[in-house]
Amino acid sequence: MGEQENPITLVEAVTQALAFELNNNSEVVVFGQDIGANGGVFRATEGLQERFGAARVLDTPLAETMIAGIAVGMATQGLRPVAEFQFMGFIYPGLDHILSHAARMRNRTRGRLSCPIVYRAPYGGGIHAPEHHSESTEAIFAHIPGLRVVVPSSPARAYGLLLAAIRDPDPVLFLEPKRIYRAAKQPVPDDGAALPLDRAFVLREGSDLTLVAWGASIKETLAAAEQLSADGIEAEVIDPATLKPLDIHTIIDSLEKTRRCVVVHEAARFAGLGAEIATQIQEYAFDLLDAPVQRVTGYDTVMPYYQLEAAYMPGVARILAGARAALSYSRSPPRPTNSANVVRNGEAQP
Amino acid sequence: MHKPRLQLQASFDIAYLQYLDKQGRETQPLPEFATPDWLTLCHRQMQLARQVDDRAVKLQRTGRLGTYPSTLGQEAIGIATGNALAADDVYCPYYRETGALLERGVTIEEILAIWGGDERGQNFQHAPNDLPICIPIATQMLHAVGVAFALKQRHKQEGAPLQAAVASSGEGATSKGDFYEAMNLAGVWKLPVVFVVNNNQWAISVPRHGQTATQTIAQKAVAAGIPALQVDGNDVVAVAWAVQDALQRARNGEGPALIEAISYRLCDHTTADDASRYRSAEALEQAWQWEPIKRLDHYLREQGLWSDAKQQDLDRELAATMEAALGNWQARTPEPVTAMFDHLYAQLPEGLYEQYDQLRDEQQQGAGA
Structure with missing residues (x-):
């Protein structure tokens, strides 16, 4: 627990939250492309496979529809999948599963099944990346009933909000602003304390x-x-x-x-x-x-x-x-619209 | 020097399984599970499925039910698949699945509720872990792979016996990326999942040859490193054997499999479709010659296991079952309109309170007017 004092970056806070939840909830599984031995292209899952094993921290084949879809099946059977899309620009093949299934499973089964899934994706511009690596399309997802869309903006909020997202009983799209993955450090105690969702x-x-x-x-x-x-x-x-x-x-x-x-x-x-x-x-x-x-x-x-x-x-x-x-900006002074106003407002007009 | 050229020289050795031919004669000795009791049960259940389909189509035609996809002519696949699944296995059905749903314990009332526009039908009371019927094509195959992962995880972590997931689909679904991605991962992770493809020759209006240049649907599994089998999908014994075998393999930890069950859609795609626009009457008439119920009926009668008297008793019993279910379905209390909010999230977010109240007030005012 002495590590608490060490300031960490936003991406390290993501890793810390994933590790905390993997350690504390055996239903949590983390998967995506290159997230195992490689620790993710941004290193958000650095060391997790080594620590928690390849049965719970898994590299998948390169297929985004699949990543989105298997999370639905896993979640309906009680697992807590945390699926990583390598960049938000590649999430769209998975949109069908997020929109047509994850976000509505609870509703369409009238509460019998649910999808406590976290779909993580680095998003946003400003890191001189190739085409399709820099968009911010959160509004597409915010339009979907049944889904939550969460964006952290500091290491502490990344940690607390990701914990809350994983523990939430409904699907969450967790968008990580990659431009500030390493922009600042702050001490983030690894105490497992979640921050509230749905609160500004x-x-x-x-x-x-x-x-x-x-x-x-x-x-x-x-x-x-x-x-x-x-x-x-x-x-x-x-x-x-x-x-x-x-x-x-x-x-x-x-x-x-x-x-x-x-x-x-x-x-x-x-x-x-x-x-x-x-x-x-x-x-x-x-x-x-x-x-x-x-x-x-x-x-x-x-x-x-x-x-x-x-x-x-x-x-x-x-x-x-x-x-x-x-x-x-200041409003133009209200114009008199009829004589009644003028009279009511005071002095007799010349 | 010989230059390599593009070529297609692959050939696939896809086995084909049949026990009862089109006339209902044994082509080989039946497997042990196909006892007289089992066969007469399948005979009954296939007829029940046909009864439900028939009544559902009539209800739609008379404006009492929404669009409905019949399974006419494909009852053997659903009944055999549903029958092969154990209670703890998880079924991930597509939408054309009357027979399999009945086998899973989904009630006729629930099936009618789904197509009658009531989400409560998907809240299967007797199949709590099964996925709801899936309408976006082939997506359920990926869900089944995720389910299979969860079942394997539970087996490893808790020592529970390994159970399997089954996804059903039509052959049109095997044109989608979801299908290939599902098979690919199931192969890589060696998951306990079985894909049962109802090759009924038609994806709405597009025939089998318009979907794929492959000789079989089954061979698509080969590229994913998954074993596959073609079966006569109108032979309930063959489908049952194939699904049981694939499930046993899966439960033994030997990984996924694909079964292509060859059948024919004797009905329209759904009640919203008119297959006479694209399908010849001759082809349909020919397909009726090898439909699954008649075939089993012939066999049972040859074996002295069935008679007109027994059929009359069964007709009465099935009619009574159907009438009772219809009565229950029609007697259902409608859901309150606010149900559309009740299961949107585990707990309604505060930001939606206002819309919830608006809907409730509109309804109350409407009721009072």
């Missing part, structure tokens, strides 16, 4: 502006908040962490203070999570708003090859521009 985290308090972001974008969002602070503007930074189901209440609570909101995501804008969050805000808190909700996102383009990648990604400057747009 307030990462920074502030009363002037609410910034909502998740995954790797948290890094730039917090940096933007610091710059705003230098200008005397205190931004509250909220990480929903569970994108589906979404904890809108924490965001609304923040808006009670700030009345202005910017949603940041790397994914394309159209029908992205920003649209859902902005819609829910206006449904629940229209009267709270002093400005339209701003979206700072990737463009509605194909994710570029890495030469143009940085231009695609929402960086600090784009977040600051969104923040300033939200902060500088």
